[in-house]
Amino acid sequence: MAWIVMAAASFTVGSVPALAQGTCPALRWTTLGTAGGPVPTAERSEPANLLTIGKRRILVDTGDGTVDQLARIGVDLGTIDAVFISHPHWDHVGGLGAVIVLRWMNQYPGTLTVYGPVGTRAIVDGILASLATPAQIGFGLGTPPPSPAEAVSVVEIADGQGIDLGEGAMVSAAANSHFDHGGMSDPDNVSLSYRFALGRRSVTYTGDTGPSDAVVKLADRTGMLVSEVIDLDRLLQEISERRKDATPEMLKGMEEHLSTHHLKPEAIGEMAAKAKVGRIVLTHFAIPPGPLVRSEPGIRAEISMHYAGPVDLANDLQTFDLGCRP
Numbered sequence: 001m002a003w004i005v006m007a008a009a010s011f012t013v014g015s016v017p018a019l020a021q022g023t024c025p026a027l028r029w030t031t032l033g034t035a036g037g038p039v040p041t042a043e044r045s046e047p048a049n050l051l052t053i054g055k056r057r058i059l060v061d062t063g064d065g066t067v068d069q070l071a072r073i074g075v076d077l078g079t080i081d082a083v084f085i086s087h088p089h090w091d092h093v094g095g096l097g098a099v100i101v102l103r104w105m106n107q108y109p110g111t112l113t114v115y116g117p118v119g120t121r122a123i124v125d126g127i128l129a130s131l132a133t134p135a136q137i138g139f140g141l142g143t144p145p146p147s148p149a150e151a152v153s154v155v156e157i158a159d160g161q162g163i164d165l166g167e168g169a170m171v172s173a174a175a176n177s178h179f180d181h182g183g184m185s186d187p188d189n190v191s192l193s194y195r196f197a198l199g200r201r202s203v204t205y206t207g208d209t210g211p212s213d214a215v216v217k218l219a220d221r222t223g224m225l226v227s228e229v230i231d232l233d234r235l236l237q238e239i240s241e242r243r244k245d246a247t248p249e250m251l252k253g254m255e256e257h258l259s260t261h262h263l264k265p266e267a268i269g270e271m272a273a274k275a276k277v278g279r280i281v282l283t284h285f286a287i288p289p290g291p292l293v294r295s296e297p298g299i300r301a302e303i304s305m306h307y308a309g310p311v312d313l314a315n316d317l318q319t320f321d322l323g324c325r326p
Contacts, residue, residue: 024324025167027198028052029226029281031314032069036228036262036286038091043291045069045316047092047284049205049226053198054167059083059099060194060205066095067102073317078108084171085116086207087178087191088123097127104131104151105139112152115163115171117190121154128152159190159214170197174218176209178261193218201322204277208284210260211267219275223322227272228284230262231295238288262286265302272307280311281320 030052033045040046046063050070057079059066067077077099085093096114103112114124131148138145157163159175171194178191193215195204204219205226219225235258240251263271272280280303287295296313303311312320 025054025198026052027054027196027201027203027322028319029203029224029322030073030319031226031281031283031316032073033063033065034283034285034314034316035063035091036230036284038089039289040064041289043289044285046094048095049283050075051196051203053165053169053196056081056165056169058165060196061086061092061207062095062099063091064094067098069317077103078106081110081112082165083112083114083116084194085114085120085123086193086205087117088119089208092208093123096123097130100124100127100152101131101134101148104146104148105134107146108151111150113155114152115155115157117175117192118156118158118188120156124152124154157192159192168199171195172197172218174212174214176207176215177212178208178210180210180261195219195222201324203322204275206263208262210262211271216271216274219271219277221276221278223278224281224320225272225275225277225279226281226283227268228263228286229268229282229299230258230264230286231288231299232259232262232264232286234288234295235286258286265299266305269303269306272303272309277309279309279320280307281314282312283314285313 030050032048032050035041035044035046045065047061048063048066048069049060051058051060059080062083083099100112114120128148135145135148157173161173163171165171173192173194175185175190176193179186179189191208193206193209195202195218202222203224203226204222206215206228208228209215285292292313300311
């Protein structure tokens with residue numbers, strides 16, 4: 001592994017998380033799924049991430065396939081005790097049911113806490129309601145299973161709220177522009193970005209967002225900005241060619257949504273430069289199906305118009321380790 005030493009932190013890039021060493025508690029980010037949008041692809045799994053912070057393992061978004069990706073890197077569901085959901089679009093929560101249900105069926109100790117914006121509780125309640133029949137049937141062990149509701153709790157988070165994870169780990173949330181319409185935010189429907197901090201080290205996760213001053217403020221001098229990215233022109237061309245059933249109105253609405261509620265590379269560079277972030281890690285690739293190399297040159301060129309720091313285009317199951325300064 002190669003170490004990259006930076007002003008704020010040092011980074012190790014690898015494929016599988018390693019155990020924390022010595023007295024430096026871990027701050028490690030693994031991109032379980034790096035696809036963007038609700039169209040399944042052969043190249044990438046749906047959006048999901050694993051955060052190791054101190055002794056804790058936390059999921060950040062849980063797209064379809066999350067539990068399979070955890071299994072591929074040898075992480076047991078019983079070690080996961082919290083989930084942070086950025087927003088309730090199904091490509092970001094489609095795997096939450098499997099996380100909750102398989103933990104319950106295996107009767108792992110402790111409670112899984114699901115954090116997210118308003119609406120998260122309704123999603124979890126729906127998952128729990130779907131377990132009525134399995135709970136009645138039981139697991140064939142001769143005794144009734146514990147109540148599914150006892151295995152999970154929900155904490156809904158507001159814009160600007162902070163959460164103490166213990167042992168010096170903190171989470172801060174900021175409402176971004178993913179749900180804005182006509183430049184106006186909707187207080188009843190909020191999409192969140194998160195900053196996870198352990199001492200002076202931090203990772204800021206944009207989730208899905210368009211350009212946002214709130215995200216720039218949240219990411220101020222963060223060690224690593226994990227950002228979505230869209231190759232807009234190529235994606236719009238691919239959609240128009242693939243979706244012959246789409247009406248002109250549908251295509252127009254899709255173009256407006258994709259261009260204002262997601263981040264083009266140049267906007268990522270502008271935001272990262274303003275926030276003085278140490279490193280950019282790109283995920284949630286909203287690109288046409290096929291090799292990322294077709295979009296990579298344009299993405300890098302646009303980001304570099306404003307930001308001169310390191311930029312990684314993440315793959316599924318790639319790990320970024322924010323180590324302690326020597």
